[in-house]
Amino acid sequence: ARGVVAALVVGDQNAIAADDWELFRATGVAHLMSISGLHITLFAWLAAALLARAWRCSARCCLWLPAPTAALVGGVLLALAYALLSGWGLPAQRTVAMLTVVAVLRLAGIRWPWHQIWLLALAAVVLGYPWALWQPGFWLSFVAVGVLFAASARDEGVAQGLRARALALLRTQAVVTLALTPLGVLLFGQVSLVGVVANLLAIPWVTLVVTPLALLGMCWPPLWQLAALCVQPLIALLSWLAQWPAAQWFPPAAPAWAALAAVAGGIWLILRLPWALRLMGLPLLLPALWWQPARPAPGSFTLLAADVGQGNAVLVRTHGHSLLYDTGPRHGPDSDAGRRVLVPLLHALGERLDVLMLSHGDNDHIGGAGAVLRAQPQALLRGAVDPQWPASMQRSATACVAGQRWQWDGVAFEVLHPLSIASSHDAAPNTQSCVLRIVAANGPTALLAGDIERAQEAALLAEGLPLRADWLLVPHHGSKTSSSAEWIAAVAPRHALVQAGYRNRYGHPAAPVVQRYRAQGVEVVTSAGCGAAQWTSARPRHMACERRSKPRYWQAQPIAVN
Structure with a gap:
């Protein structure tokens, strides 16, 4: 548990044992167990909220610069500082670039559709680091963000009550899982069949409980012990899920055409189309899911x-x-x-x-x-x-x-x-x-x-x-x-x-x-x-x-x- 806390605070992924990494991959929550775009964005949001509250306490500061502007700029700068503290890894670089793009557009008063903002952020990352196109994390990050953009745009103004918000959370998780599963098969050759359940429980717990305690521990170290205690029941739950029959599935590596068709099918299934049209994406998944490599003929090896x-x-x-x-x-x-x-x-x-x-x-x-x-x-x-x-x-x-x-x-x-x-x-x-x-x-x-x-x-x-x-x-x-x-x-x-x-x-x-x-x-x-x-x-x-x-x-x- 201390290794997870260290990974969340300073990005030291080596602090997590290899067996624990296998557990996190088996349950589909590895993306939560180190500093990632989710954590940096959460940090930026919290920093901006606290800065805006403190800024409004001074009339002189508000006359010099509006509180929303100060919070936006300060949040991005503090996210940059946090990313540097974490070792300035590629996930952190991608997140800071995307936050900067969104902040610049907002400061300029430009209101673009989400897909244009998404493409601009993608272009900014690729221009800064062209080799990102060869890294799985790049594609997982941007596909996930694009799916979340699309899902939030579709659900905007719908989730008003507690029950509606819970259903929206379930729907968003299902949409992201459906869209990323073919991509995960293409990039890693495995699918966590318990990932939906594990993420539904782990994302709010790690994001809203463990990570804030780990970050606040930099101000008061005893909170690190509390964060570690909060990690332990999560690991116990993930260990139980990993023991389920067929918790993981390792399909054989399909050729590029079948894998790309499966990715297209996963994206097609989450588009805002009538279900009769969405289901047309299912046949695109079949070649990759049922692919079997050729074997030697009888009598040969x-x-x-x-x-x-x-x-x-x-x-x-x-x-x-x-x-x-x-x-x-x-x-x-x-x-x-x-x-x-x-x-x-x-x-x-x-x-x-x-x-x-x-x-x-x-x-x-x-x-x-x-x-x-x-x-x-x-x-x-x-x-x-x-x-x-x-x-x-x-x-x-x-x-x-x-x-x-x-x-x-x-x-x-x-x-x-x-x-x-x-x-x-x-x-x-x-x-x-x-x-x-x-x-x-x-x-x-x-x-x-x-x-x-x-x-x-x-x-x-x-x-x-x-x-x-x-x-x-x-x-x-x-x-x-x-x-x-x-x-x-x-x-x-x-x-x-x-x-x-x-x-x-x-x-x-x-x-x-x-x-x-x-x-x-x-x-x-x-x-x-x-x-x-x-x-x-x-x-x-x-x-x-x-x-x-x-x-x-x-x-x-x-x-x-x-």
Whole structure:
């Protein structure tokens, strides 16, 4: 609760724990839990009201400058000061720009329709910061403000009694939710199905109780304790809502045309039109809501090696199943590759994991496993476990051992290493890495080698196990201790992927290792240069690199001039 108070007063969003952020996102109230346009506007309104009351106490001040004008200018200036105190983040900048535009128009005596004011404020923000167009907060802010403008214009003069005001509040909340839900799906790939209820309770409580107490605490610090006490029942309520069945929905990421059609449909539904015409917006929502990504044909499989920095993480997909091999590193208590990369990736693809295989217990391979298992609790766990996990989770894991085989949709999976588990407790983690071989029905093969070293490579060669593969996850990120010339000759891959961080401190991949692969005609690709790499058994000669196929504008190659 203290973290929320700190975020509301000085904009320190890091004061809120990552688990709390997940709770706020799950219930659709994350926008309330830090300094945002809502809080700055509330501060400006309160400051203007207090300044106007104080100004009217002096006849000389009123003769020099009318109280409404002084309140308007003072409110904007104090909102600017509050935004600077909060760190001058982009949401604060947008809000100050919009308040300034409205104040200038009012001081000039110009009374424009709401949509012209809205467009002018939007133009002012974009002129000041053109990159705002690439930020989700920009679109959420302006769409929400536009919807609120439209709703208030429609309801103006209607809500007179308490019951009418309550109905107007419900209607406004429903309108904003309906308009922003498709946009939230497009930008974040998730929808909080309890968000309407949570916001109906959280918006007035945070706006009218918690935030004023937090701000007044700057004048009398004991009020911060009271604000924190007021946060606690709200968190308890949100935790209860988050436990509802299907509290969140993660639709697969639809293509741009379907997502934009859904946004247009959401806006169409809230326009001031007869309901018979409004309902014509519903068909525009269907492509995005029911979209299902294409899956491999029966007998084939695809590999997606996520860009997780210094670590391994490869998603294997067949026609009806999926396996995740390793989960990348954990950087700290609130940051790991599972939470930041893999869980959003699985949601975007609409994946429901069947197996999570952890090659061995090093941090760069199991660091994100906790987040993945929380998001995908149905996944069967194979391989290594983290000693810090609950005992029940550790007992549910199945150790890797050579000879384990299974088939999914005509695709064969076989564990080649470790050759035994008798000495697993005494051996170094790398030497016990799970090595997985995947064979499509028509022959193309992939080999995921974990962090095995030359001794384990030699043991596999001595056993005469099938090692030939078209696609290889290079052992130990291309370390000097792995990838012997004999191993490379036995595997003879077309493509060899090194998953390693950009300019990592280990020097992966080692130059001699890369030279050995290239000397045998193998294409070596690093995740630092490729980004996310995709390979399919249906096209074994081709490997796609996300960074090459969809480069950022600053990665554009210069045009040669003759």
